[in-house]
Amino acid sequence: MFELERHKPERGIVVIFGASGDLTRRKLAPALYNLARQNLLPDGTVVVGYGRTEMTDEVFRNRLGESVSTFSRTQPIESDIWNALARRMFYQRGSYDGGDAYPALHRRLLELDERFGTGGNRIFYLAVPPGVVPAILRNLSSVGSLERRRRCDEGTCYLRVVFEKPFGHDLESARRLSNEIDRLLEEPQIFRMDHYLGKETVQNISVLRFANSIFEHVWHSASVRYVRVTVAETLGVEGRGGYFDSTGILRDILQNHVLQLLTLVTMEPPASLSADAIRDEKAKVLRCLRPLEGEEVVRSVARGQYGRGVVDGVEVPAYREEEGVDPNSATETFVGLRTYIDNWRWAGVPVYLCAGKRLAQALTEVSIEFKEAPRVLFGAMEGVELKPNRLTLRIQPDEGVSLRFASKVPGLKMELRDVEMDFPYGSAFPAASPEAYERLLLDVMGGNSALFARRDEVELAWQFATSILEGWQKRPPPEFPNYAPGTWGPVSAERFFAEGASYADAGDR
Ligand SMILES: NC(=O)c1ccc[n+]([C@@H]2O[C@H](COP(=O)([O-])OP(=O)(O)OC[C@H]3O[C@@H](n4cnc5c(N)ncnc54)[C@H](OP(=O)(O)O)[C@@H]3O)[C@@H](O)[C@H]2O)c1
Known part of the structure; x- marks a missing residue:
């Protein structure tokens, strides 16, 4: 792009x-x-x-x-x-x-x-x-x-x-590292790797938004019901227990990958395709992201840790039983939260962010759910439950874009059902996509920084994550473990995700 x-x-x-x-x-x-x-x-x-x-x-x-x-x-x-x-x-x-x-x-x-x-x-x-x-x-x-x-x-x-990554452990350590680096290097010499930005499907987010005319007209609070970014893994810590136990999913995934995806989906059109024009707009989103502090951490953030269980017929250990993990660990393997982007475009639109391990399905996706059609005509018919339209950008593993909308079921009765209009990346473009690291290494060799996070972005993202971490530190952790492997996380996550429908409508809750 x-x-x-x-x-x-x-x-x-x-x-x-x-x-x-x-x-x-x-x-x-x-x-x-x-x-x-x-x-x-x-x-x-x-x-x-x-x-x-x-x-x-x-x-x-x-x-x-x-x-x-x-x-x-x-x-x-x-x-x-x-x-x-x-x-x-x-x-x-x-x-x-x-x-x-x-x-x-x-x-x-x-x-x-x-x-x-x-x-x-x-x-x-x-x-x-x-x-x-x-x-x-x-x-x-x-x-x-x-x-x-x-x-x-x-x-x-x-x-x-x-x-x-990780670029720091919290806001203070990220700033300290940046100050140290800034004494030695200029910003254009610094490439902070977030390999998600090198993925084809992530680069396609901006193409979808700014190379087409139909989406931007509905890409704002008048039309959108919520925005949701999900990074779900079915795997556990896979031998990285020592590292993960001192990190947690909020720092490891949400602070970087999830927030980077959110900025690309919600930023204003940049003035040009230069690195700074794009990064200026991404940073603006992070500046407007409503911080979750104090009681808001309890109301709007769910944290979880997986217990022992059976996935696909195979018994898997609890997080606390993984190698390198403290048997009393209070580290979270799931985080789900609701916040808002307090700017003109997104005022009042809930933003749901979720990342977790040992969840029901491995998927990274962004969903934009649109407001419901007026409840007149078909919506007013008895027995008809119209679901809102939803655009899903599937980042991995099943790369593509799909749009959910209602359709008439063929037959003499007026029966309606939701269908998906689907663009699967793999079959539309038979040539295999390059790996993210190919794109990003090439960009470093060319001095192209657009797909790398700038200092202000990193620090703004840490500011958001650090206020949640501080909120957690002030309270005793929940009773861990609090979700079973192969589910969509702790029940406490439902209190706000239910409002925005389950993650993948998988019905696993
Ligand atoms: N692996 C991935 O897929 C991946 C993905 C995203 C980000 N990252 C990030 O990329 C960096 C490197 O990841 P990696 O997976 O290659 O790390 P790694 O295998 O644990 O370490 C890379 C090398 O660093 C050296 N090293 C220096 N001090 C060390 C220490 N205290 N403990 C262990 N090794 C030490 C070791 O080489 P010598 O003993 O020969 O000096 C080691 O082979 C990390 O910051 C990681 O978070 C990795």
């Missing part, structure tokens, strides 16, 4: 910190390979992995080769393409907290510049746990790798740093 404003990606050295980790294995290496396969990776791009794990260049290449074979969305692997890419992959062993490692890395990058003509262009990708990030920044800065406007012999070159 931002094609008109996109700059061409330029060759450089992509330095991945934490290159022995899961993200590199499952996402970054396959994305680099698939970009090369599509001829989109700038010629001569060099990749340097960095980490404490002992590895030679050869071992590093073999490990990533295996990862690509396992996780690439395209199969089989085209060995000539992989081999050409692998020849430009290197590994530098070192600690994160200083010593000789950073000067050695700096020297190695200069050597690779000489050898491959990468012109001093750098992308530092911080694929490490968040606690390690400040040390990396300080050390890169101390060896001169983070000069704000790097000077190169051949003129200007770029320096970009990619930050993975």
Whole structure:
């Protein structure tokens, strides 16, 4: 959607910190390979992995080769393409907290510049746990790798740093991290990754709204009954219990992915497709999002934690029984809330946000439910229950867009039923969608920030989430566990979701 404003990606050295980790294995290496396969990776791009794990260049290449074979969305692997890419992959062993490692890395990058003509262009990708990030920044800065406007012999070159989520733990820590980063880098050099923004279906939200004429006419409080964003998983913590237990679903999913989806669906049309014009509008939505504080946290937020149960005939452990989780944990695995966007367009329209683990169905979707048709004519007929029209943007896994409306059931009686008009992404466009990380890596290489969150967005989102967290801290947690796996969360969520119908009308409550 931002094609008109996109700059061409330029060759450089992509330095991945934490290159022995899961993200590199499952996402970054396959994305680099698939970009090369599509001829989109700038010629001569060099990749340097960095980490404490002992590895030679050869071992590093073999490990990533295996990862690509396992996780690439395209199969089989085209060995000539992989081999050409692998020849430009290197590994530098070192600690994160200083010593000789950073000067050695700096020297190695200069050597690779000489050898491959990468012109001093750098992308530092911080694929490490968040606690390690400040040390990396300080050390890169101390060896001169983070000069704000790097000077190169051949003129200007770029320096970009990619930050993975979580970006802070609450408002204060996010601000502290941003202040630290701002001392070293300019905002256009900072890429805060929210991989949801790289998904095709998420990019399509703006196309649907602003490349068509029919939707914007009804996209406001006069026509819309509620807006709902749902990120539901059927899985539990999947081996990440230690991390998740200190995080919770509000921080892990709602503060970033859910609020990012909400801003795209509810923002005003941007003045242009430039990164800042789009991010200005997204930030405005977050500024108008009604904070939930004090008693409002009790009235408008439901939190839950799953217990033990049976899903698809298989017994699954309670959250508190998962590895790495405190057996008395009060961490939430479900959050559902109702708030409002207090601006001209959305005044009075409830916004429902929900994220949870071990729910009835894995789905990420945005629903816009419209006001009911007047109860005259068909609505006034005995036995006829007209449901409001609803537009559903299905982000994953069953990507598409559908519209619910009433239709006459064929026959001699006047009988009405709801039907769905459906646009399934997969069959409308047979070519497989790129992975979000392909889109986003390419955008970093081109310096295109539209699909990355800006500092003000991140902090506004934390402000909203932090007031809920503070409200929770002031009260004893609910009796956990309070929902069974394979359901739509705790009964307490019904008090406001019932008003806006169940999440997927799945009838599982
Ligand atoms: N994995 C995903 O799919 C995914 C998705 C979205 C976001 N993220 C984010 O991306 C970042 C990296 O994720 P990841 O899954 O690749 O992490 P990971 O596998 O736990 O860690 C990556 C590497 O960081 C190094 N490291 C440094 N300090 C560490 C510490 N205290 N504990 C563990 N490892 C440490 C390790 O390499 P050495 O021992 O070799 O130094 C490790 O292999 C995280 O911020 C994560 O939240 C990950």
